[in-house]
Amino acid sequence: MAERAASNVETPARTLLVVVGVAVVCAMLVSLTAVNLRPRYTANLEAYRLGQLESILDALSQRGYPVAAQDIEARVVELASGRYSDKLKPATFDARKAAADPGTSVAIPADRDVAALKRRAIHATVFLVRDAGRNVTLIILPVYGVGYQSTLRGFLALEGDTSKVLALRFYEQGDTPGLGARIQDPSWEAMWDAKRVYDDSGALRLGVARGPVPRGSEDAAYMVDGISGATRTSRGVHQLLRFWLGDFGFGPYLERVRQGKG
Amino acid sequence: MANRLLSALITPLVGENPITLQILGICSALAVTTTLDTALVMSAAVTCVLALSGASISAIRRFLPRSVRIIVQITIIASFVIIVDLVLKAFAYEISLRLSVFVGLIVTNCIILARAEGFAMHNGILASTLDGIGNGLGYALILVVVGSIRELFGHGTLLDIQIFWTTAKGGGFEPVQLMLLPPSAFFIIGCIIWFIRTRRPEQVDKSEFQIRREAQEEAR
Numbered sequence: 301m302a303e304r305a306a307s308n309v310e311t312p313a314r315t316l317l318v319v320v321g322v323a324v325v326c327a328m329l330v331s332l333t334a335v336n337l338r339p340r341y342t343a344n345l346e347a348y349r350l351g352q353l354e355s356i357l358d359a360l361s362q363r364g365y366p367v368a369a370q371d372i373e374a375r376v377v378e379l380a381s382g383r384y385s386d387k388l389k390p391a392t393f394d395a396r397k398a399a400a401d402p403g404t405s406v407a408i409p410a411d412r413d414v415a416a417l418k419r420r421a422i423h424a425t426v427f428l429v430r431d432a433g434r435n436v437t438l439i440i441l442p443v444y445g446v447g448y449q450s451t452l453r454g455f456l457a458l459e460g461d462t463s464k465v466l467a468l469r470f471y472e473q474g475d476t477p478g479l480g481a482r483i484q485d486p487s488w489e490a491m492w493d494a495k496r497v498y499d500d501s502g503a504l505r506l507g508v509a510r511g512p513v514p515r516g517s518e519d520a521a522y523m524v525d526g527i528s529g530a531t532r533t534s535r536g537v538h539q540l541l542r543f544w545l546g547d548f549g550f551g552p553y554l555e556r557v558r559q560g561k562g
Numbered sequence: 563m564a565n566r567l568l569s570a571l572i573t574p575l576v577g578e579n580p581i582t583l584q585i586l587g588i589c590s591a592l593a594v595t596t597t598l599d600t601a602l603v604m605s606a607a608v609t610c611v612l613a614l615s616g617a618s619i620s621a622i623r624r625f626l627p628r629s630v631r632i633i634v635q636i637t638i639i640a641s642f643v644i645i646v647d648l649v650l651k652a653f654a655y656e657i658s659l660r661l662s663v664f665v666g667l668i669v670t671n672c673i674i675l676a677r678a679e680g681f682a683m684h685n686g687i688l689a690s691t692l693d694g695i696g697n698g699l700g701y702a703l704i705l706v707v708v709g710s711i712r713e714l715f716g717h718g719t720l721l722d723i724q725i726f727w728t729t730a731k732g733g734g735f736e737p738v739q740l741m742l743l744p745p746s747a748f749f750i751i752g753c754i755i756w757f758i759r760t761r762r763p764e765q766v767d768k769s770e771f772q773i774r775r776e777a778q779e780e781a782r
Contacts, residue, residue: 326641337652344655477663
């Protein structure tokens with residue numbers, strides 16, 4: 301303790317000064333690093349997002365839906381009418397920016413806002429694959445919603461007649477590792493394969509169960525197991541699917557696809 | 563002086579290894595050693611944080627009021643951990659995904675606070691930096707050994723290079739599933755500690771039996 305400084309360090313004023321000083325210097329270091337590295341980080345995230353899109357395509361081709369990246373057609377859809385927009389180009393349309401800008405987004409009525417998003421962009425980019433007869437064989441929808449402590453963003457791939465799920469992949473989430481983050485586990489992702497979206501009456505049934513889906517129950521065709529210990533994340537996924545497949549999400553667009561106008 | 567600096571760097575490698583002698587930082591040693599590359603990146607991250615926090619805490623040790631020293635140390639350590647985490651996310655995104663929460667948890671790694679409170683608070687900047695690097699390398703040594711064993715016998719590879727031809731690829735080596743699970747790291751670290759303490763009996767903890775008897779007498 302020979303090196304310990306004189307006792308005048310111990311006054312409340314000096315204590316406060318040292319604490320504030322350390323806090324300011326540390327905060328500056330952290331924010332400087334964060335700001336300087338952000339472009340690289342977002343570039344990595346974008347590459348990862350594209351990688352996830354490609355991994356959906358890989359998974360599909362292994363299951364007998366051979367799709368090459370160049371066969372994918374990106375289109376901007378006006379969500380309310382379900383029609384394609386010719387003014388907005390997929391290459392330049394930034395859905396995330398559009399959702400944040402009051403000029404290019406709309407407020408979601410409270411009774412329709414099952415995923416607690418408050419606003420959504422007027423338009424969205426969808427990805428399509430067509431067969432030789434120009435019929436849609438595969439639709440990939442961008443979806444997002446609120447998890448436990450982060451925004452979950454992913455892609456939902458549906459069969460061309462919108463009846464079944466081909467894959468659901470989340471490329472961005474910040475929920476608890478080992479619990480909510482398991483929505484990115486291959487084993488959980490695999491459960492979405494071939495789940496039915498609507499029942500025979502046309503009601504939306506796809507979702508996440510609370511806990512495991514009882515075996516042999518009617519729900520087993522539509523629901524996947526909730527993740528134990530991650531109730532809020534599981535609900536978040538359930539609700540974001542209900543919202544984006546519903547009337548205020550891609551519902552009108554999917555209806556047009558079913559009518560052959562996709 | 564030069565001798566002291568050198569010993570600050572070298573003694574934590576085996577003589578005072580943070581994992582095998584002080585039994586600190588076990589949690590991350592179990593979690594990030596399934597493959598060698600995550601073990602290496604984690605070791606580098608911990609070494610950086612140890613060296614940087616040791617240097618900065620040593621630099622301001624004379625101005626640090628005793629009453630708030632731990633909180634200030636944690637603030638400094640946490641800042642460096644966030645910076646290391648950001649650098650990993652920017653330059654090694656894939657690996658940062660696999661390390662997930664464990665880079666952030668370096669803050670709570672006992673090795674770092676132990677070196678800050680136990681060494682950097684009483685020694686100069688250069689000695690504290692070298693002590694940080696030394697302890698980081700000591701931690702790295704164990705992680706690399708454990709990571710190599712687990713990857714070699716769990717996957718048949720080292721840094722993704724095939725060493726043993728596994729049965730899945732038509733060879734004769736059946737991967738040991740246990741190696742992919744955290745308990746295997748416990749067994750390996752246990753064997754390393756056993757080996758070191760057999761060679762260096764001075765590291766063996768004193769029997770706790772005597773402490774208990776004294777406590778019993780005191781209780782009477």
